[in-house]
Amino acid sequence: MNIEAVIERVLQSIRPTDEERAFVEALMKELRTIAEEKINELGLDVKPYFVGSLAKDTYLAGDHDVDLFLAFPLETPLEELREKGLELGEAIAEKLDSYEIAYAEHPYVRAKYRGVSVDLVPCYDVKDWRDVRTAVDRSILHTRWVNGNLKGRNDEVRLLKRFLKGINAYGSEIYVRGFSGYLAEILIIKYGSFLEVLEKADFMLRQKVIDPAGWLRREPEVAMKTVRRETKEDRPLIVIDPVDPRRNVSANLSWERYGIFYFKAHQFLENPSEEFFFGKTGTKGSYLAELRRKGTHLVTLMFPKPDLVDDILLPQLERSAKGFERALSREGFRVLSWDVGHRSGKAFVMLEVDRRERERVTIKPGPEFFTERGWDFYRKNEKVWIIGKRLYAEKRVKENIIDVILELLEKDQVALGKNVREDIKSGEILLDYVPKELEEDAYLFLSREKWNLKG
Amino acid sequence: MNIEAVIERVLQSIRPTDEERAFVEALMKELRTIAEEKINELGLDVKPYFVGSLAKDTYLAGDHDVDLFLAFPLETPLEELREKGLELGEAIAEKLDSYEIAYAEHPYVRAKYRGVSVDLVPCYDVKDWRDVRTAVDRSILHTRWVNGNLKGRNDEVRLLKRFLKGINAYGSEIYVRGFSGYLAEILIIKYGSFLEVLEKADFMLRQKVIDPAGWLRREPEVAMKTVRRETKEDRPLIVIDPVDPRRNVSANLSWERYGIFYFKAHQFLENPSEEFFFGKTGTKGSYLAELRRKGTHLVTLMFPKPDLVDDILLPQLERSAKGFERALSREGFRVLSWDVGHRSGKAFVMLEVDRRERERVTIKPGPEFFTERGWDFYRKNEKVWIIGKRLYAEKRVKENIIDVILELLEKDQVALGKNVREDIKSGEILLDYVPKELEEDAYLFLSREKWNLKG
Numbered sequence: 065m066n067i068e069a070v071i072e073r074v075l076q077s078i079r080p081t082d083e084e085r086a087f088v089e090a091l092m093k094e095l096r097t098i099a100e101e102k103i104n105e106l107g108l109d110v111k112p113y114f115v116g117s118l119a120k121d122t123y124l125a126g127d128h129d130v131d132l133f134l135a136f137p138l139e140t141p142l143e144e145l146r147e148k149g150l151e152l153g154e155a156i157a158e159k160l161d162s163y164e165i166a167y168a169e170h171p172y173v174r175a176k177y178r179g180v181s182v183d184l185v186p187c188y189d190v191k192d193w194r195d196v197r198t199a200v201d202r203s204i205l206h207t208r209w210v211n212g213n214l215k216g217r218n219d220e221v222r223l224l225k226r227f228l229k230g231i232n233a234y235g236s237e238i239y240v241r242g243f244s245g246y247l248a249e250i251l252i253i254k255y256g257s258f259l260e261v262l263e264k265a266d267f268m269l270r271q272k273v274i275d276p277a278g279w280l281r282r283e284p285e286v287a288m289k290t291v292r293r294e295t296k297e298d299r300p301l302i303v304i305d306p307v308d309p310r311r312n313v314s315a316n317l318s319w320e321r322y323g324i325f326y327f328k329a330h331q332f333l334e335n336p337s338e339e340f341f342f343g344k345t346g347t348k349g350s351y352l353a354e355l356r357r358k359g360t361h362l363v364t365l366m367f368p369k370p371d372l373v374d375d376i377l378l379p380q381l382e383r384s385a386k387g388f389e390r391a392l393s394r395e396g397f398r399v400l401s402w403d404v405g406h407r408s409g410k411a412f413v414m415l416e417v418d419r420r421e422r423e424r425v426t427i428k429p430g431p432e433f434f435t436e437r438g439w440d441f442y443r444k445n446e447k448v449w450i451i452g453k454r455l456y457a458e459k460r461v462k463e464n465i466i467d468v469i470l471e472l473l474e475k476d477q478v479a480l481g482k483n484v485r486e487d488i489k490s491g492e493i494l495l496d497y498v499p500k501e502l503e504e505d506a507y508l509f510l511s512r513e514k515w516n517l518k519g
Numbered sequence: 520m521n522i523e524a525v526i527e528r529v530l531q532s533i534r535p536t537d538e539e540r541a542f543v544e545a546l547m548k549e550l551r552t553i554a555e556e557k558i559n560e561l562g563l564d565v566k567p568y569f570v571g572s573l574a575k576d577t578y579l580a581g582d583h584d585v586d587l588f589l590a591f592p593l594e595t596p597l598e599e600l601r602e603k604g605l606e607l608g609e610a611i612a613e614k615l616d617s618y619e620i621a622y623a624e625h626p627y628v629r630a631k632y633r634g635v636s637v638d639l640v641p642c643y644d645v646k647d648w649r650d651v652r653t654a655v656d657r658s659i660l661h662t663r664w665v666n667g668n669l670k671g672r673n674d675e676v677r678l679l680k681r682f683l684k685g686i687n688a689y690g691s692e693i694y695v696r697g698f699s700g701y702l703a704e705i706l707i708i709k710y711g712s713f714l715e716v717l718e719k720a721d722f723m724l725r726q727k728v729i730d731p732a733g734w735l736r737r738e739p740e741v742a743m744k745t746v747r748r749e750t751k752e753d754r755p756l757i758v759i760d761p762v763d764p765r766r767n768v769s770a771n772l773s774w775e776r777y778g779i780f781y782f783k784a785h786q787f788l789e790n791p792s793e794e795f796f797f798g799k800t801g802t803k804g805s806y807l808a809e810l811r812r813k814g815t816h817l818v819t820l821m822f823p824k825p826d827l828v829d830d831i832l833l834p835q836l837e838r839s840a841k842g843f844e845r846a847l848s849r850e851g852f853r854v855l856s857w858d859v860g861h862r863s864g865k866a867f868v869m870l871e872v873d874r875r876e877r878e879r880v881t882i883k884p885g886p887e888f889f890t891e892r893g894w895d896f897y898r899k900n901e902k903v904w905i906i907g908k909r910l911y912a913e914k915r916v917k918e919n920i921i922d923v924i925l926e927l928l929e930k931d932q933v934a935l936g937k938n939v940r941e942d943i944k945s946g947e948i949l950l951d952y953v954p955k956e957l958e959e960d961a962y963l964f965l966s967r968e969k970w971n972l973k974g
Contacts (some may be wrong), residue, residue, distance in 0.1 A: 323908070433782070448972045
């Protein structure tokens with residue numbers, strides 16, 4: 065299939081239908097009416113703004129969550145904004161189906177309405193980057209800038225976002241460190257089309273700095289400071305935010321995710337297919353066959369998924385995996401690779417190790433021989449010898465990796481993420497076996513298909 | 520058995536009998552006569568001196584090699600000393616049973632006479648440390664000093680020497696780094712008796728500096744320089760040579776050998792027995808049982824013993840063992856311990872390793888992904904992923920340790936001692952098996968009985 069045909073087919077499935085579009089527009093209209101009513105009732109000077117991909121018409125079919133920002137005048141004290149903002153959000157949400165309070169820099173209301181998730185977020189009504197006071201304030205400016213510059217290339221954004229999702233490089237969350245939606249929009253505006261962006265994968269990296277709004281000319285001092293700071297941080301890209309010269313839009317983009325984009329863009333241009341957009345289907349294989357092929361072993365720590373959002377849970381699992389890597393290597397096991405995640409209500413840390421048993425006798429270094437502690441060591445151990453000034457002895461050790469892990473956990477010798485420490489300690493440890501629901505994760509991990517650039 | 524009884528029994532076997540003594544004295548007399556004749560015949564101004572344990576009457580029964588030094592006047596040029604010394608040695612040796620030329624700082628004659636080894640060594644006839652010109656010149660002064668100070672405690676020296684031999688701590692050769700005979704004599708002279716020396720094992724170490732001839736008073740500047748230099752080298756003892764304040768008699772004594780003496784002295788005083796003097800008899804065991812007990816594996820590199828003296832061969836084998844330790848650890852095998860030696864015409868390097876196979880697939884780091892070399896790496900490998908900016912790939916590797924060693928040797932990736940490199944490369948590699956004649960070495964090594972302080 066040629067590239068245009070592939071793109072056309074993909075567009076058919078990701079472009080919202082007229083029905084979806086009508087539904088979304090009706091929904092927004094209705095929400096705006098409710099919001100305005102409540103603002104009046106509470107006698108507030110607040111403007112409601114829709115932001116995000118819905119407001120920019122860059123959402124993917126079926127993916128139409130609403131972000132309704134409640135903008136307070138700049139002179140509102142922060143404390144008042146928090147309080148009144150939450151009160152207003154709750155008043156609006158009362159008219160919807162259900163809601164809960166969620167927490168970011170300040171609390172906001174997350175409601176459900178007609179099957180759609182609706183975030184009601186208080187912010188300041190900023191007109192300019194110099195006014196920005198909280199992390200969410202820029203969203204209104206982003207929406208405005210994209211809408212002013214996209215010039216009908218909304219489907220190009222949809223293609224790029226879907227492509228990034230398909231190759232596992234979408235999302236600026238800390239546990240993804242990929243491309244944000246706003247970054248995708250900027251790249252389309254800058255380079256004109258989905259295919260142009262793919263073709264620029266190498267060029268962008270070499271050019272490094274992207275400045276779509278010309279800040280380096282308009283505010284050279286502030287913009288250069290951003291470039292210098294981000295250069296020092298060694299980011300793959302420095303995209304000066306069109307609405308704020310102090311900010312690198314791609315500050316959270318990792319080299320790994322950029323690298324995936326880099327190779328997948330190349331592959332797609334060479335050999336286009338729909339698979340790039342939707343992930344490979346049927347990447348099934350047997351994790352047991354992988355273990356046999358590689359001669360390695362799989363240790364899985366598993367426990368009921370704690371009630372934490374991914375932003376918290378996944379970094380904590382990663383920290384724990386790294387803790388196991390270090391602790392096991394001190395114990396003579398090599399961790400070749402690790403993976404973390406959750407599936408069907410189970411959180412897991414998977415460790416691929418080089419062997420399941422280690423030698424039964426190991427060598428224990430002791431103190432200098434001519435000291436009190438040296439004499440203790442000499443008395444306590446059966447076989448003792450000297451290398452340099454120090455005594456050494458044989459020590460019998462637990463041989464199975466599971467026993468070693470249990471002992472490490474018991475002695476608190478593994479650095480674990482603090483929110484998952486107790487879960488891991490009371491969880492299950494599996495060797496060369498995972499339950500049905502984790503079989504695919506185990507396969508993708510062990511076969512490296514999860515991150516294989518050629519997968 | 521009480522300590523006096525043990526000592527008495529040991530003395531009976533190490534003190535030369537009257538017959539041996541008479542034989543040795545007759546031999547020395549005869550040799551002196553031959554030497555003086557030849558000196559006259561050649562018209563040389565040379566004095567023959569007996570040195571070493573025979574001349575000091577501190578030799579062990581049955582161990583009566585002769586050192587006959589041929590002392591030239593100080594004004595003799597070095598070249599002439601070498602030439603005439605060798606000529607004289609050969610002339611003397613012609614009257615003996617057989618001889619060969621051996622090489623140290625300068626060549627000397629090693630002869631055999633009536634079953635006894637006779638070294639004929641040219642040197643300068645020094646009266647004082649300031650005259651010392653070659654490494655052997657001090658021997659005459661040592662003999663003179665010991666004979667002047669030992670005061671009949673010759674048997675105490677014999678006990679100490681035999682004890683040090685029995686615990687494997689005798690000999691100042693580079694591959695032993697233990698106590699020299701001269702050091703044993705000094706310690707007896709300083710502390711009075713064999714038992715006193717054992718009791719001072721801890722005290723000596725703490726006092727650190729032993730100065731039997733009072734050099735720190737007589738030549739404070741030179742002696743302090745020696746103390747400072749040797750302190751910096753962190754020697755277990757600093758024994759200022761009674762005949763030369765510039766020299767630490769125990770410069771070659773290692774912490775390991777001092778440590779063995781330290782613990783064995785303590786053990787002997789607590790629980791005396793003849794075993795300390797003659798080594799444990801019947802320390803036999805099965806190396807295969809040791810391997811099973813420990814769950815480890817034994818790799819033995821074996822080849823015909825090259826025609827090298829131990830001073831050269833053993834350090835080269837040690838260097839090679841360390842080379843294997845490093846190279847194998849890079850390859851994912853852990854070397855727990857190593858040993859080298861030769862037995863029945865076979866030289867060997869033994870390595871105790873943690874496993875005989877390693878995982879069949881390992882991870883290979885590649886270049887940065889956005890480079891020419893990155894693209895090469897990407898094209899060449901089947902599964903490729905990114906960590907940071909670098910590409911990584913799976914690599915199939917040789918799995919058996921023997922294959923790994925063969926490949927390492929073939930690619931010259933093991934640092935080997937230069938005189939044994941080719942022997943090792945063309946030698947045999949054995950896994951978990953040694954020929955009959957190395958079984959005891961393998962057992963002593965694997966069981967750690969070789970250096971076990973409690974063995």
